[in-house]
Amino acid sequence: GAVVSQHPSRVICKSGTSVKIECRSLDFQATTMFWYRQFPKQSLMLMATSNEGSKATYEQGVEKDKFLINHASLTLSTLTVTSAHPEDSSFYICSTRGRGLYGYTFGSGTRLTVV
């Protein structure tokens, strides 16, 4: 089945620094990658949709300049949290769907803590 590798799984950074999260589709080509944010005991909130070779589409209320998304190849999408603040601490998770598959495959998630 489809596998999405997400790194890092956990990261602690200082306020004001930037953090890059990578999602790689290991055995298929992911033309579209969805990026979610999940707070403890809450649902997944879609932040943005990245498409290979084009600009990402951001959901309402998500700052484009703060959450930079790059989808330069069919197997790699990255989310960079710029100038991180403690309120950005959350669980970030990517998801995509392999061709011919019904369900969406999720990465293992990145728990970001900004101190």
Add this chain to the structure above:
Amino acid sequence: GQQVMQIPQYQHVQEGEDFTTYCNSSTTLSNIQWYKQRPGGHPVFLIQLVKSGEVKKQKRLTFQFGEAKKNSSLHITATQTTDVGTYFCAGRLETSGSRLTFGEGTQLTVNP
């Protein structure tokens, strides 16, 4: 605002009891998917329902899609401790392309 609503938010059962979570959408869904997220883990795809009135079973799990394609349910018969986790429904709205809208999830705990 949230277009896919899910209840209950929490459910505590004794092992062996049944469990049901319900999902309702304010708009017609092209399909609905169900996911399970274990504590500390990531969502894992369980099933997709597409047809109006569709019913699918996976061992002790029964999934239903309403006739109007606006609601769905997941029923677990005779819960086991391995069923612990949060169950999310996720709908593909007819107007949202491939984007999924997740329900709030139902957190299930099973007491042995």
